[in-house]
Amino acid sequence: MNRFMIMLFHTYKSKILSKSFLISTMVTVLFLVGFTNMNSIISAFNSDDKEKEVAVVDETDQYFELFSTQLKQADRDITVTKVDDETQAEKEVKDEKSDGVFILSGAEGEKLTGTLKAMDFSDSELASKFEQALQQTNMALQTAQLNLSQEELNSLFEPASIERVALEETAKSEEELNQARGLVYIILFVIYISVLMYASMIATEVATEKSSRVMEILISSVSPVQQMFAKLFGVALVGVTQFLIFGLIGYASFMRNANDSLSPVSGFFDFSNIQISTVIYAIVFFLLGYFLYATLAAFLGSIVSRIEDVQQTVAPMTFLVIAGFMIAIFGLSTPDAPFVTITSFIPFFAPMIMFLRVGMLNVPFWEVALCIGILLATIAALAVIGARVYKGGVLIYGKSSPLKDIRRALHLSKE
Structure with missing residues (x-):
């Protein structure tokens, strides 16, 4: 037990002291802080922006005030001037004394049209604001012609809505579904x-030790099975440490902006x-998803002799993860x-898809229990087979051929 620990x-x-861990943690923390404070960052950059000055040529000679x-x-x-x-x-635009020229034109009783002239249109927002203002001006003119009141006009453009009533007593409300969808998004990612x-870190770690012949020294003092599970739990602790850092910093930054209605996270992350x-x-x-794939990665890494072959060997596992994610x-x-529903009971898809179902629906407990049982049985089977493959795989060197190497590893584990 002491050797295992x-x-x-x-x-x-x-892993904690490695440059890759420190850099990836720092970059992710900066992303979290930046994302949760996006509105404040944008406001800080926009605070020094000068007002746009645009000259308006009113060819109609009567609608400038309404348009402005x-x-x-x-x-x-x-x-506007x-x-x-x-x-x-x-x-004046060419001399950079103003930002543009807008020509307002239109015949009596017809819709107004406009032409915006500027040095360039890299700022697409300027044109969209003038389009919006012109549309509102035309709407106001048409309203006046039809003798509609403001209340009648508002009623025309008021969006239709329906009341949603779930007949199932235990069904989740729309608000609960929206919040559950946000949590499901997070957990899926x-x-x-x-x-x-x-x-991949586990597979690379095993392959690295084999390529440096460290494995031959390790197996003389620690059994291959202990090595495999020591790596599984060691890397799991690395993940827990990293996610604790992300969670604490992300939560603190989120709470700082929780009351900001303009923040992109204020509604999406309301749980x-x-x-x-x-x-x-x-x-x-x-946890079940981690140990399922970590066990699979450990014995795949044990049959790899060169670090360059790791990605090729674990590619099928990667495709399984991507497929499960896309289905979810x-x-x-x-x-x-x-x-x-069917794919939620397939072991390699279950961690993501069954959680999706329990987050969004009222899934019967027996289905959840059955799925967890299938996952535990699969992990146990992979652990037993993986331990045997790992035990024999650490002694395999040379050109990698996954299927042949798995058979060779199983054969060597019996000797």
Whole structure:
């Protein structure tokens, strides 16, 4: 047991202090802080922006005031000035004294049209604001012609809505579904990224030791089975450490902006109505998914002799993870589809898809229990087979051929 713990903490320490861990953690933390503070960052960069100044040539000679009022409602940072000389206005744009020239035209009783002239249109927002203001101006003119009141006009453009009533007593409300969808998104990405990253880390770690012949020294003092599980739990501790850092910093940054209605995370990450059972299932399926793929990665890595062959050998595992993730993303819009239900019981897809179902639907407990049982049985089978493959695989060197090497590893493990 002491040797097992020594190897476990050796794996944990070497990964925690590695440059890749420190850099990836730092980059992800910066992304989390930047994403949760996006509105503040954008506001800081926009605080020094000067107001846009645009000259307006009103060929109708009667709608400038109405148009400028509509434009001010669309964007208060745009200042318009009525001018008569279009040529002089264009000259001021070229001399960078103003930002553009807008020509307002239209015959009596017809829709107004406009032409915007500027040095370039890299700022697409300027043109969209003028289009919006022109549209509102035309709407106001048409309303006046039809003698419609403002209340009648608003009623015409008021979006239709329907009341949703679920006949199933235990069905989740629309608000609960929206919040559950946000949590499911997060957990799906966490499972997807962690499996790809940490499972590949285990396979690479084993292949690295074999390529440096360290394995021949290790197996003389520690059994291959202890080595495999020491690496599994060691890398798992690395993942827990990294996600704790992400969680604590992300939560602190989120709470700082929780009351900002303009923040991109204020509504999406509101989990106030999430059931505690959903959170428990998130942890359970995350752990089951990790150990399922980590065990698979360990014995795949044990049959690789060169680091260059790791990605090729673990490619089938990567495709399984990607397939499960794509099915889960599809299932977010139709979680009760038969295809989603069936694949939620397939072991390599279950961690993502069954969690999707329990997060979005009221799944019978026996289905969840059956899925967890299938996952545990699969992990146990992989652990037994993987331990045998690992035991024989660490002695295999030379050109890698996955299927042949697995048979050779199983044969060597019996000797």
